[in-house]
Amino acid sequence: MTGVNRRDFIKTGAAGLAAATVASVAPPTSASQTTNYPAIDVAALDTLEPGAEVAFEYPDASAPSVLLRLREAVPGGVGPGKDIVAYSLLCTHKGCSVNFLSERQMLVCPCHWSSFDPAKKGRLIIGQASQSLPMIELEVRGGMVRAVGMDGLIYGRHTNIL
Amino acid sequence: MSNAPLPPPNAEVVETVCQFCIVGCGYRVYKWPVGKDGGPGPDQNAIGADLREQQGPEGDWISPNMHAVVKDKAGAFNVAIVPDKSCSVNSGLASVRGGGLAQTLYSPDRGTKARLGMPQLREGDGFADAEWDETVDLGARVIKAVIDRWGPDAVGMKFFDHGGGGGGFENNWAVGRFFFEGVGTRTASIHNRPAYNSEVHAAGDAGLAPLTNAYIDAQLADTILIVGANPYETQTNYFLNHMIPNLNGDSLDLKRSTFPGEPAAPGRMIIMDPRRTISVATAEAAAGKENVLHLQIEPGTDIAVMNAIARTVLERRWHDVAFIKERAEWQTFEAYQRSSLGSDRDAATVVTEAAALADILEADIYKAAEWIAKPKSGGVRRRTLFHYEKGLIWGVKNYENIASIVDLGLLTGNVGKPGTGISRLGGHQEAYVRPPYPGGRPALNVDEAARRGEAKVFWVGGCNPVLTTLRAEAVEANLIERGAPVSKAIAETVGKPIGERVAAIVEALKAGGMFILAQDLYMTATARHAHMVLPAAQWGEMNLTSINGERRLRLYPRFMDPPGEAEPDWAIMGKFARRLNQLYQDDNNPLMANKFLDFDWRGDEDVFIDARYSYKGDGNDPMEGYAGITYGLLRDLGNNGIQTPVRLVNRVPVGTVRLFEDGRFGTPSGKARFIPAPRPWPGYAAAVERQRKTYRFWINNGRVNHIWQTSYHHRHIDFYRERYPVPMLEMHPDDAEELGIAPGDVLQVSNDMGSVEAMAYPTDSVKRNHAFMLFGQPRGAAGDLVTDHVDPKTTIPYYKGAWADIRRKGAKPAEFEMASFLPRNVVE
Ligand code: SF4
Numbered sequence: 001m002t003g004v005n006r007r008d009f010i011k012t013g014a015a016g017l018a019a020a021t022v023a024s025v026a027p028p029t030s031a032s033q034t035t036n037y038p039a040i041d042v043a044a045l046d047t048l049e050p051g052a053e054v055a056f057e058y059p060d061a062s063a064p065s066v067l068l069r070l071r072e073a074v075p076g077g078v079g080p081g082k083d084i085v086a087y088s089l090l091c092t093h094k095g096c097s098v099n100f101l102s103e104r105q106m107l108v109c110p111c112h113w114s115s116f117d118p119a120k121k122g123r124l125i126i127g128q129a130s131q132s133l134p135m136i137e138l139e140v141r142g143g144m145v146r147a148v149g150m151d152g153l154i155y156g157r158h159t160n161i162l
Numbered sequence: 163m164s165n166a167p168l169p170p171p172n173a174e175v176v177e178t179v180c181q182f183c184i185v186g187c188g189y190r191v192y193k194w195p196v197g198k199d200g201g202p203g204p205d206q207n208a209i210g211a212d213l214r215e216q217q218g219p220e221g222d223w224i225s226p227n228m229h230a231v232v233k234d235k236a237g238a239f240n241v242a243i244v245p246d247k248s249c250s251v252n253s254g255l256a257s258v259r260g261g262g263l264a265q266t267l268y269s270p271d272r273g274t275k276a277r278l279g280m281p282q283l284r285e286g287d288g289f290a291d292a293e294w295d296e297t298v299d300l301g302a303r304v305i306k307a308v309i310d311r312w313g314p315d316a317v318g319m320k321f322f323d324h325g326g327g328g329g330g331f332e333n334n335w336a337v338g339r340f341f342f343e344g345v346g347t348r349t350a351s352i353h354n355r356p357a358y359n360s361e362v363h364a365a366g367d368a369g370l371a372p373l374t375n376a377y378i379d380a381q382l383a384d385t386i387l388i389v390g391a392n393p394y395e396t397q398t399n400y401f402l403n404h405m406i407p408n409l410n411g412d413s414l415d416l417k418r419s420t421f422p423g424e425p426a427a428p429g430r431m432i433i434m435d436p437r438r439t440i441s442v443a444t445a446e447a448a449a450g451k452e453n454v455l456h457l458q459i460e461p462g463t464d465i466a467v468m469n470a471i472a473r474t475v476l477e478r479r480w481h482d483v484a485f486i487k488e489r490a491e492w493q494t495f496e497a498y499q500r501s502s503l504g505s506d507r508d509a510a511t512v513v514t515e516a517a518a519l520a521d522i523l524e525a526d527i528y529k530a531a532e533w534i535a536k537p538k539s540g541g542v543r544r545r546t547l548f549h550y551e552k553g554l555i556w557g558v559k560n561y562e563n564i565a566s567i568v569d570l571g572l573l574t575g576n577v578g579k580p581g582t583g584i585s586r587l588g589g590h591q592e593a594y595v596r597p598p599y600p601g602g603r604p605a606l607n608v609d610e611a612a613r614r615g616e617a618k619v620f621w622v623g624g625c626n627p628v629l630t631t632l633r634a635e636a637v638e639a640n641l642i643e644r645g646a647p648v649s650k651a652i653a654e655t656v657g658k659p660i661g662e663r664v665a666a667i668v669e670a671l672k673a674g675g676m677f678i679l680a681q682d683l684y685m686t687a688t689a690r691h692a693h694m695v696l697p698a699a700q701w702g703e704m705n706l707t708s709i710n711g712e713r714r715l716r717l718y719p720r721f722m723d724p725p726g727e728a729e730p731d732w733a734i735m736g737k738f739a740r741r742l743n744q745l746y747q748d749d750n751n752p753l754m755a756n757k758f759l760d761f762d763w764r765g766d767e768d769v770f771i772d773a774r775y776s777y778k779g780d781g782n783d784p785m786e787g788y789a790g791i792t793y794g795l796l797r798d799l800g801n802n803g804i805q806t807p808v809r810l811v812n813r814v815p816v817g818t819v820r821l822f823e824d825g826r827f828g829t830p831s832g833k834a835r836f837i838p839a840p841r842p843w844p845g846y847a848a849a850v851e852r853q854r855k856t857y858r859f860w861i862n863n864g865r866v867n868h869i870w871q872t873s874y875h876h877r878h879i880d881f882y883r884e885r886y887p888v889p890m891l892e893m894h895p896d897d898a899e900e901l902g903i904a905p906g907d908v909l910q911v912s913n914d915m916g917s918v919e920a921m922a923y924p925t926d927s928v929k930r931n932h933a934f935m936l937f938g939q940p941r942g943a944a945g946d947l948v949t950d951h952v953d954p955k956t957t958i959p960y961y962k963g964a965w966a967d968i969r970r971k972g973a974k975p976a977e978f979e980m981a982s983f984l985p986r987n988v989v990e
């Protein structure tokens with residue numbers, strides 16, 4: 001569903017937003033309304049060493065997120081190695097902030113220990129969340145890794161764009 | 163899914179309890195018509211949250227899996243099922259299972275469309291929809307013919323006896339009345355085992371009930387001992403909301419105010435489990451490694467370790483002399499010391515032997531004894547809470563296993579006081595009310611009766627023995643073989659008068675056939691072998707009542723219609739009973755007709771009250787009596803309900819927070835009994851020992867947190883199925899490497915009982931030569947590997963005691979692509 005949104009978004013020409021600026025989009029009137037995501041630059045591709053971990057906010061300033069460069073190509077990964085992914089950091093159990101254990105390549109919540117696999121689109125490894133960790137859709141354009149959409153609902157929201 | 167609709171302020175709200183595990187967390191169900199969503203402002207939605215802003219941690223949130231669209235007789239509705247903050251059990255926490263309750267609801271547009279909506283009658287290799295009347299008529303006539311010709315014991319059954327989804331006092335009562343008062347059969351068995359018996363006879367014989375403590379005791383205990391259980395995954399919110407706050411010190415103030423003047427410290431935890439589970443890892447994260455003791459034992463050695471701990475307690479004179487003198491039968495204490503604790507031998511030797519057997523450190527046995535019983539400063543007794551579950555129950559020798567933990571609890575006086583208890587952790591919820599089982603003890607083994615052809619009818623309700631019983635391949639083969647002649651008789655008499663059809667079926671039964679009925683939500687692996695499949699209603703489609711692991715009784719109201727013509731189990735039993743009553747009347751047999759009288763309940767509450775008048779209202783029920791309780795009262799009490807047993811005091815129903823506070827136990831003398839075992843450790847039974855000697859890997863098996871039981875719901879829901887598309891098998895990475903096995907490879911696990919496939923999950927959670935397999939799954943039943951050995955004293959199997967060889971069958975298939983193979987026991 002969000003894939004379609006992203007294409008719509010690009011088609012409407014709204015992609016020309018300033019880098020790292022969070023777009024303000026008119027709030028939807030209904031929860032089920034199609035959401036338009038902003039596009040923001042997260043990091044320059046050539047700065048992302050293997051193991052890189054970049055904190056950012058998406059789709060707005062109250063949505064802490066993380067971009068990771070993993071050790072191998074993964075589903076949904078971007079970049080030449082298909083190893084760059086990004087996720088909401090808010091645990092889909094009760095909203096604590098998850099940590100990335102780089103050695104283990106897993107995201108773990110300190111509150112009730114839900115853990116998520118960044119190589120499997122944020123699937124729950126074990127724990128008490130009832131949802132995968134929302135995955136941020138990325139694209140690489142002009143040497144920049146950009147966040148352009150989301151798959152999955154961010155904790156504490158009824159729609160990703162407030 | 164990137165959004166979840168909000169319930170409008172005028173949405174219908176129902177308080178209910180999770181259908182799944184023993185913990186029984188409170189939830190709120192919101193229901194509203196499609197197209198009538200609420201808005202994000204706090205006065206625009208029923209949860210009263212301001213969703214114009216990001217919610218902070220612990221905020222109000224409806225995750226997409228907490229929401230579903232259902233089709234009712236009245237149209238399409240949104241349903242949101244959200245954890246209840248005001249319920250003392252879970253305080254607003256969901257678990258991975260409870261957070262997906264909405265996804266289990268019937269919808270023609272999702273996976274749950276697989277639900278049965280019409281009775282099914284066998285037709286060739288498959289089934290055809292049938293009307294209730296013709297189905298019940300045929301089934302009742304066959305049952306009558308079997309009773310009349312072979313006697314009541316020829317009617318075999320295996321039925322749920324639990325609370326929660328698909329159970330409850332209502333359904334249990336109706337099933338029990340039908341089979342025990344009506345049919346009068348002894349060929350009965352409970353959903354997960356081959357006989358009709360307690361899983362904890364030894365606790366009962368000691369004068370204890372299975373569930374003695376309140377959940378708050380886990381916040382008050384100095385030490386919690388967990389044997390053969392993995393509560394993070396399988397008693398989740400009891401662990402997270404009550405045990406963890408003790409381990410991390412959050413409950414210190416509560417301890418101080420409850421026990422003024424008593425030394426208080428954050429709790430410690432001892433976990434006896436052959437695996438280093440996530441329960442161990444999270445307990446350590448909360449309490450610090452120095453306050454958690456993991457006894458990673460070898461299979462079946464828990465009795466020896468428990469008795470060695472007890473011997474140490476006794477040796478150091480940390481036992482509760484006053485309790486034993488005043489509250490226990492003295493002679494049994496003496497016998498216990500002599501036999502279970504080997505008191506004629508040197509205590510240090512007993513400890514050395516147990517440590518060697520279990521492959522743990524002697525020092526850890528001494529440490530466990532200290533944590534359990536060494537008095538606190540000022541000589542104050544420690545408060546220790548003893549918990550056990552399937553690792554012990556389904557262990558090497560059921561009766562002595564349970565005796566070993568019960569005895570240790572009694573030795574240290576840890577029952578009937580705040581912060582103590584000797585209890586099962588529990589699997590499913592409870593709601594037992596039935597007329598007495600007419601058979602004796604040890605109970606008859608129904609799997610064997612069916613195999614020998616003594617059961618001419620086999621009625622399976624709300625369970626799936628083909629996936630869960632022991633020696634399951636043979637049980638399934640028997641269903642196929644004995645079912646075939648009956649299927650043929652049915653096929654050959656299509657369109658014939660009912661009398662002829664029944665006569666043909668009886669001929670098939672005479673020739674060794676078996677008439678099989680299944681009653682369930684779905685066409686299960688067992689139901690596929692039935693001749694008649696009866697569609698049952700589930701949680702939320704009927705009113706039901708149950709208790710949780712601290713005996714908290716609540717109402718789980720109906721909030722939607724069952725699919726098609728599915729009916730609550732109690733109503734199905736009523737249909738058959740009324741038909742049998744009529745058939746026996748027509749046959750001029752009033753004696754038999756009367757056994758099937760009074761099954762004409764008008765609704766769920768009628769059944770609930772009928773059960774109360776018959777068995778649960780006289781104030782004597784040791785664990786789950788509910789004198790004076792009505793649905794109206796339960797509705798008023800909401801999700802905190804009332805703890806059973808409920809007794810009438812001045813005509814007011816009064817609950818019981820914890821059992822045995824009056825010091826009177828369930829024995830004729832009112833004193834607790836130690837249950838002596840012949841020796842400190844019984845050893846393995848011959849059939850088990852043979853497997854152990856022949857095959858390399860111990861195949862431990864049990865549940866994981868994502869999947870409830872046989873996955874009957876979860877296999878239809880992507881979120882759960884994708885995690886464990888087939889049963890995973892944990893094995894040590896070094897063993898995997900040695901056998902050329904990579905994560906996700908398809909494994910073949912085989913022994914003399916059978917062969918199953920599994921998905922390789924290398925992890926150092928298990929020791930070398932140990933494995934752990936997800937049990938009871940539609941695409942791989944660990945029960946296929948379990949011997950037919952049962953404890954002769956209790957007819958309880960050693961389900962955890964299978965040994966088999968493992969080989970790599972193939973590489974990871976595309977289907978496992980989204981299953982993670984990262985460690986399931988790492989949290990920091
Ligand atoms: S812990 Fe048990 S009762 Fe509570 S939500 Fe989870 S499955 Fe349901």
Ligand code: FES
Pocket residue numbers: 091092093094095096109110111112113114127128129
């Ligand atoms: S908030 Fe993350 S596991 Fe509970």
